[in-house]
Amino acid sequence: MIIHTMQRFVIPVIALFTLMMTTACQGPMKQSSEETLTAVPGGKFYGGIFKMNESEYIKNLFPHSIIDVYSYRVASQIYEGLFKFDQHSLKVVPSLVESYTTNDALTKYTFKLKKNVFFHDDPCFIDGKGRKLNANDIAYCFTLACTKDKNNQSSNLFVDVIKGADDFYDKKADSIEGIKVIDEFTIEFTLEKANSMFLYNLARPGAFIFPKEAYELYEDEMRTKCVGTGAFRLSSVDEDISIILKKNENYHGFDEYGNQLPFLNALVITFIKKKEIEFFQFKKQELDMVYRLPTNFIINILEEADKQSKKYNLQRVPEMSTQFLAFNNQNETFKDVNVRKAFSFAIDRQRILEYILNGEGYKAGIHGITPPVFESYDISKIKGYSFNLDSARYYMNKAGYPNGKGFPAITLDLNSEGQQYNNVALEIKNQLKKHLNITIKAEISPFSHIAEKSTSGKYEMLRLAWIADYPSPENYLWAYNSKLLPASPKDKSYPNLTRYANKQFDEYYEKALTAKNTNEAFQYFMEAERILMKDAPFLVLWYDEGYRLIQPYVKDFPNNPMQYRDFSTVYFDNAKELNAQK
Template sequence: MKKIILVFFTLFALYSCSDQVKKNKQNNKLPITLTTAKGGKFYGETLHVNSSEPITALFPASVTDIYSQHVSSQIYEGLLKFDPNDLSIQPAIASSYTIDSLNKKYRFNIRKNVYFHNDPCFIDGKGRMVTAKDVKYVFEFLCSNHKMNASTIQWRTSILGANDYFENKTDHVAGIKIIDDFCIEIELNEPFSGFLNLLALIHTSIFPKEAFEKYGPQLMNEMAIGTGPFEVLSIEDTFKLRKNSHYWRKDEFGNQLPLLSYINIQFDQNKSNELADFKKGELDFIWGLPVEEIPNVIGSLEDAKNGKNKEFTVQSINSLQVEYYGFLMKDSLLKNKALRKALNYAVNKNYIATYILEGSALPATHGIIPTIHGYPNANVKGYAFSKQKALYYLKRAGYTNGNQVKDLKLYYNNSGQIIELVANSIQKQISNILNIDLQLVQYERKDLFSKIENSVLPFWRFGWIADYPDPANFIASFHSKNINSASKSANNYGLYNNPEFDFYFDKAMSACNDSSRMLDLAMAENILMEDAAVLPLFYYTSIRLINPQLRDFPINELEYRDYSLVYFTKEKKKRVRVYESLSKE
């Protein structure tokens, strides 16, 4: 009985503390009306945003989806970050860094003006300064086998001594060394040209040991305490963030960031509802449009160029996001490579991109990796539609007629009309070309992904948006080292295993020359395509509609967002459509 009372009292104390923190923040209200800042910018206002999927995690090491990342990255930040204009690497908590001649040791100098958000977990409730000890604590957590760590694999295989730490053979990671209070060194097992990109990911964001120990894992999502430009105000029907008044960063004019006072995030999966809210002025931008609304909202390309679209800014760019269907390699039916090839050739991806998606995507005929600067996509042999080849490989699979293929099911999530339209189209195409009765099975998103992660579905819908602008990001999960059912971060859901693929991927990861690295990655992708391990469908074109008074909110291929730079202007911006970033493929 004493234990039960103690646990109840502890939880009550934590929740009471949480409530008190929220009350203090809510009572300390910030101005909403616009006030003048330097350089023609303005302070104030609330940014109203919709998320079409729920926020599943705020704790950096637990974030696995882009919707959670969009919010968590405003609360937390790491040593480095991406520039939202071009996705180049920029200093964040680290003011500078050096790399040794062997490309294995990275030394980071930490700013001396970065503080954690104010919170009762600190003495007097005031956020303390970030030091090298905090960085070491976070990176050792990333190398640990803690159940809240969803990114173990990429760290335990790259940082010196990380695997021993993961297996509890040592109490520290040998490759993480504190040089002084504001300098830390990270040593890798082998050179890895993409390492700096990894350090800009949300997983590497710095959080305080005091908060994790005080609130425990169950409260770390709500009691999110980082160093970022915004802090959590409330988590209810809508999600509210408020300006971190002690943020370290200033813009090029010397304005203290962030410029916005608040961010209000609502949750609605229905894209038509989202569009309606935007038209009513209740949202300041939307990301992605209902397919059936694209011609009505944006109009033709020529009209948009002539300024005949409505009073909003339209941004478009070919994103680093691919839609594909995955195969389970051990499935009794789909372990047949010839059948997987027949299904790939039977799908007309050009038709889907042009007529189903109204031109809002590009067909994935060159593999699973979208167009990335420097990557030889043309070297990759994918699957363009071919009825003749589809029937040839069906016969090679051992079927004289597709009606002999029994119980082929495609599992997909009910998260939007696009997903269902594409699934229905593919069902018809496979029936028309191969005479295979493809059955469609619909799940809630969370239920579908839970089954995918446990490798129990034979054929499923999946989408992937790159974490960073590198082709390796799209095929890393197919490495055999990512087959590990005991690890939350293992993401080779189809259980694909080919030593030749592993060889070229590993060779690319250790290459110091970027050109040869790209060629090795293309070799790995070609092997993946030859094995027909997936059925790539299309690469998304990212489209945003934006309040014309919203400024400094550039679009990029990752939909990486930095709200600290965003502001509203009193003067309405002229109607603009951004087409320059779109390829002509």
């Protein structure tokens, strides 16, 4: 998974500097000044420790439980699926698959697996030695993903998609008819009907592959006990402090020059919550990347980046990320579409973008939930909500709350993620008071608590960001399919966190999934999104723009709209300069 006041937030320079100095040296694994990089064909180098920071700690690294972007970014270095995304183009490309074929109806897929893939060494194996991946591992993981279990948030990838998966999920069958192991390195899937998203689903975290031995030994401990086939293996976890991933010496990947991947020796992820401290560490070259800049200093940072272009590189790109407020559509207050529309018209998004975020966003969210980053999907054709005080008050009156009279106390839940969202929450609180004469309470919690509230439905209004884990508008719409709602409102709901239901929306969404081509699918998705926006189950705030600074010696690490990161090909350049800097 994934805020500023009306006044500029100012921190006294001396106090900030003191705070930074006391925390800047807390990193768990320092680059040795004696470590050298080894040159290899293609002008690349082996060696180096890549250090980065995340503002929020991971929730769960078990593939079937991953619902947040922080866990995904770590897990995707450890685990692999049959497919993955190219971090330059975001096209889906083979990962564990050597080749594949389909029938003409696109209802049968046959995959040939690579024969040189091994799981990481781990005590779950005999003698602790990682064994070779085979087709039974794929069948095991996908079957487990179609099982009702408290740890499983991934059944939607295959239930109603692979033939017989729904019967297995409902315990009407002992196996899944559409999963067939042909031989040691060949597996076949038969679908209920053609599905335009099937290959994308095979690259998502819920389709990451792990060995049966690990699941049987660790069970719930797989939250942080990880055994995959990825370029890096989990070395250590210091809860809420750091995670260290070390190079998988037995990795199956090679680059175009025949160099075995990965190039880096290790990845170190820390979890410092203050963006000012993170940026200060980056400037001291104690971090190799900083993602999302401290809002209070963003203008100065951008000016400095232009002047200091040789010292570090600024990467910015519109992102596949939408910031919004989720309404619990089963909550007594937000059941009323008039209340939801009143809130949606009452917020001045442009003010938030310009004065609260200092421009650190791509566009105000006045259209749909889908961000404006997909070719041939023009979100300007979707009518959303922009600030309109007359309309806001009209719908509030229609809901029975003239001038806010009688409106109940409402709580907005959020995680802080480096102060930004706190400030946005305060601005929203001020605007709702000013424009609708209603009072809301903002409650800040750790991200793990927010994730729990979102799935359990124990919230009224929730600050969320939907960050794509595959590049398609469908990624933003699947979360509103009523088929994904639990039978009881007391049960957990994922991905339909707003608990929204509209049969007409479902019909267009289903038509898109079985469309003959992308253009046809996009037409149906757009019709579905228009219906969604009329119902206003959420309040879109803004579409993100990704600001990322990387050190100049970091190579083959492109920024992309999904913030998809593949460290298997990243390397450090210029050993002499690197060691002098470190």
